[in-house]
Amino acid sequence: MKIDKTSPVGVFDSGVGGLTVAREIMRNLPSEKIVYFGDTARVPYGSKSKDTIIRYSRQICHFLKEQGVKAIVIACNTASAFALDAVKENSEIPVLGVIESGARVAAKETVNKKVGVIGTVGTISSGIHAEYLRRLNPEITVIGKACPLFVPLVEEGWLHDPVTVEVATRYLKELKQKEIDTLILGCTHYPLIRSTIREVMGEKVRLVNPAYETALELKELLQKMDLLNTEEKQEDFPYRFYVSDLADEFKDFANSILPYDVEMTKKIDIEKY
Numbered sequence: 727m728k729i730d731k732t733s734p735v736g737v738f739d740s741g742v743g744g745l746t747v748a749r750e751i752m753r754n755l756p757s758e759k760i761v762y763f764g765d766t767a768r769v770p771y772g773s774k775s776k777d778t779i780i781r782y783s784r785q786i787c788h789f790l791k792e793q794g795v796k797a798i799v800i801a802c803n804t805a806s807a808f809a810l811d812a813v814k815e816n817s818e819i820p821v822l823g824v825i826e827s828g829a830r831v832a833a834k835e836t837v838n839k840k841v842g843v844i845g846t847v848g849t850i851s852s853g854i855h856a857e858y859l860r861r862l863n864p865e866i867t868v869i870g871k872a873c874p875l876f877v878p879l880v881e882e883g884w885l886h887d888p889v890t891v892e893v894a895t896r897y898l899k900e901l902k903q904k905e906i907d908t909l910i911l912g913c914t915h916y917p918l919i920r921s922t923i924r925e926v927m928g929e930k931v932r933l934v935n936p937a938y939e940t941a942l943e944l945k946e947l948l949q950k951m952d953l954l955n956t957e958e959k960q961e962d963f964p965y966r967f968y969v970s971d972l973a974d975e976f977k978d979f980a981n982s983i984l985p986y987d988v989e990m991t992k993k994i995d996i997e998k999y
């Protein structure tokens with residue numbers, strides 16, 4: 727399939743969480759078309775092994791390439807941590823993850839050189855943020871904390887709820903005690919409870935949202951490769967959504983957080999890829 731500036735960008739995640747990244751791409755690159763895939767049949771990724779996540783990510787990239795995408799954004803932090811290198815290998819189109827851009831901003835923002843990272847068990851145990859951050863500045867101390875209950879709380883819609891505040895208070899206690907001044911929201915769902923995290927961490931801690939930073943990085947990359955869509959007018963249906971299960975539930979969640987009305991979500995058999 728011929729790829730040019732008007733080809734869509736592929737975005738994928740284990741489910742609905744990556745919509746926080748798609749949302750930033752819609753806001754910051756309004757001329758770009760998007761093909762989104764949410765692996766709703768195999769979510770969560772955060773508690774699965776590296777080998778499994780690499781296999782899933784390869785299948786999804788295969789599917790997205792078949793849709794004629796010009797670049798792929800791995801919106802899922804766990805998949806970025808485990809599978810970015812594997813899917814980049816031999817890829818004829820650029821593939822971006824969400825870890826590096828968040829780490830870069832955190833390294834720039836921290837003053838006391840104490841950076842916290844929160845994410846799934848997989849992302850935190852991979853130690854990938856610490857790896858990037860120390861490469862950028864060896865003086866930085868990185869304190870990671872897995873917060874597995876945040877994902878179900880967000881999916882339950884308990885974004886501003888006393889239970890979520892209580893869970894956040896317990897998870898974030900150690901990061902507060904260690905006096906971090908910068909916190910990376912290293913999971914797709916966490917920007918949706920940003921205000922709760924802000925309430926618990928206090929005003930002084932800088933919260934880094936990798937979804938926003940990744941959208942800016944994508945823009946730069948497309949510009950550099952002369953692949954940025956410069957067309958003024960968007961098509962009638964610029965965003966296509968695919969899932970591996972529960973298409974209607976996905977659509978409902980998408981409509982609750984996107985600045986765009988999702989009319990159709992299509993279920994596909996990802997195991998075929």
Ligand code: DGL
Nearest residue numbers: 740770771772803804914
């Ligand atoms: N999308 C995942 C991430 O950002 C969170 C949900 C999951 O565990 O699949 O790591």
